[in-house]
Amino acid sequence: MKVDYLILGAGFTGATLAERIARELGKRVLVVDRRNHIGGNAYDEYDPSGVLVHRYGPHIFHTQSKKVWDYLSRFTEWRPYYHRVRAMVEGKAVPLPFSLASLRRLFSERLADRLEEKLLTHFGYGSRVPILRLKEAQDPDLRFLAEYVYKNVFEGYTLKQWGLRPEELSPSVTGRVPILVSYDERYFQDPYQAMPKEGYTALFRRMLDHPNIKVLLGADWKEVEGEVRFHRLIFTGPMDEFFGYLHGPLPYRSLRFRLEHHPQPWFQEVGTVNYPGEHPFTRITEFKHLTGQDLLPHTTVAYEYPEAYTPGENEPYYPVPREENEERLRLYQEEAAKLKTVLFAGRLGDYRYYNMDQAVARALKLFEEVARG
Ligand code: FAD
Numbered sequence: 408m409k410v411d412y413l414i415l416g417a418g419f420t421g422a423t424l425a426e427r428i429a430r431e432l433g434k435r436v437l438v439v440d441r442r443n444h445i446g447g448n449a450y451d452e453y454d455p456s457g458v459l460v461h462r463y464g465p466h467i468f469h470t471q472s473k474k475v476w477d478y479l480s481r482f483t484e485w486r487p488y489y490h491r492v493r494a495m496v497e498g499k500a501v502p503l504p505f506s507l508a509s510l511r512r513l514f515s516e517r518l519a520d521r522l523e524e525k526l527l528t529h530f531g532y533g534s535r536v537p538i539l540r541l542k543e544a545q546d547p548d549l550r551f552l553a554e555y556v557y558k559n560v561f562e563g564y565t566l567k568q569w570g571l572r573p574e575e576l577s578p579s580v581t582g583r584v585p586i587l588v589s590y591d592e593r594y595f596q597d598p599y600q601a602m603p604k605e606g607y608t609a610l611f612r613r614m615l616d617h618p619n620i621k622v623l624l625g626a627d628w629k630e631v632e633g634e635v636r637f638h639r640l641i642f643t644g645p646m647d648e649f650f651g652y653l654h655g656p657l658p659y660r661s662l663r664f665r666l667e668h669h670p671q672p673w674f675q676e677v678g679t680v681n682y683p684g685e686h687p688f689t690r691i692t693e694f695k696h697l698t699g700q701d702l703l704p705h706t707t708v709a710y711e712y713p714e715a716y717t718p719g720e721n722e723p724y725y726p727v728p729r730e731e732n733e734e735r736l737r738l739y740q741e742e743a744a745k746l747k748t749v750l751f752a753g754r755l756g757d758y759r760y761y762n763m764d765q766a767v768a769r770a771l772k773l774f775e776e777v778a779r780g
């Protein structure tokens with residue numbers, strides 16, 4: 408078989424590049440994925456009871472980018488949705504990101520008033536303050552608050568999720584969930600937040616529905632190498648795997664998901680409840696909040712149990728953002744730069760902690776380079 412572009416991976420990165428190359432450049436594209444479905448980690452499906460669930464963990468779409476929003480809107484209508492998260496702290500479900508509302512749930516009115524005033528004076532209303540920055544505060548009240556939030560929200564959760572302490576990771580990791588100096592109770596503050604009305608898999612089906620695109624599922628790169636002739640290869644799987652772990656493995660973190668069905672309409676008050684404490688899982692998500700299947704009389708929730716990644720045994724869900732891994736990544740990037748016909752992109756291909764919109768933005772940018780020739 409001969410194609411212009413062979414794309415490994417049918418997730419957001421692979422699907423965006425396939426769609427653009429097929430439609431805009433009129434080239435023939437073969438998309439190959441080793442899983443038996445399209446959509447990558449954003450894949451969703453109906454469970455036996457008819458609840459729409461996300462097989463690889465809960466996915467909520469949010470972006471600051473109008474370009475990404477407009478692009479994806481060609482393939483889906485949207486259901487407006489603001490994700491809300493609670494964290495279990497000292498037996499109370501408090502709003503997360505930690506905000507002025509969280510203060511009021513945990514502390515006496517007097518103490519909450521004082522802390523609020525200090526936050527407003529030091530940072531200003533509407534600021535987003537990463538926990539590692541708040542920890543540097545000199546003011547004794549802010550130091551108290553920083554220690555409290557660090558201990559009760561970040562330390563245990565991060566140890567479970569990554570097997571590392573917050574300081575051992577890039578500050579951008581805990582910076583994803585900053586302390587909000589406001590009463591905004593939404594998990595994300597992006598201007599565009601929504602869920603694809605008919606789900607992610609339907610969105611992907613439309614993206615890949617083009618006469619120039621063929622999709623081969625259940626096939627690994629190794630199986631098609633040598634069988635397919637191509638002008639260019641785009642690889643969205645793990646970069647270290649592509650190079651046979653030449654410079655040693657890039658670390659990833661994995662998860663195990665446990666889905667639980669309940670014969671009652673609702674399980675919890677909001678989409679996700681985080682458990683930074685003793686529990687072996689990090690969070691529980693109830694899909695119906697996300698997807699809007701409000702009328703179903705039963706519900707399904709997902710528990711997330713972090714675990715080490717072992718190639719061949721589980722999935723490399725998270726690249727691990729920290730300096731020592733960047734050094735190894737640079738060695739692989741140097742290998743990649745030597746290859747004229749192979750391009751790498753995506754959460755695994757770039758080894759970057761991308762959200763869905765960032766994966767799409769990266770793919771759109773790479774497409775511009777591809778189109779220039
Ligand atoms: P992927 O979706 O991982 O796709 C890569 C594909 O390549 C996979 O299907 C894989 O099977 C295939 N592949 C890999 N190697 C090979 C090979 N050798 N041969 C053939 N095929 C191969 N983002 C958000 O914006 N909001 C969220 O709420 C959110 N929640 C998340 C929750 C979890 C638990 C996880 C893990 C991620 C979450 N994300 C979220 C991030 C989101 O999943 C990614 O940004 C997005 O899936 C990246 O798309 P991708 O195409 O780069 O990678």
Ligand code: UDP
Nearest residue numbers: 494560561562564565568580581583584681
């Ligand atoms: N985090 C935490 N406690 C929480 C929520 C998040 O310590 O209750 C930290 C943790 O290190 C986590 C990171 O912030 O991995 C990013 O959280 P996010 O919810 O963005 O993670 P994701 O949805 O990507 O798994």
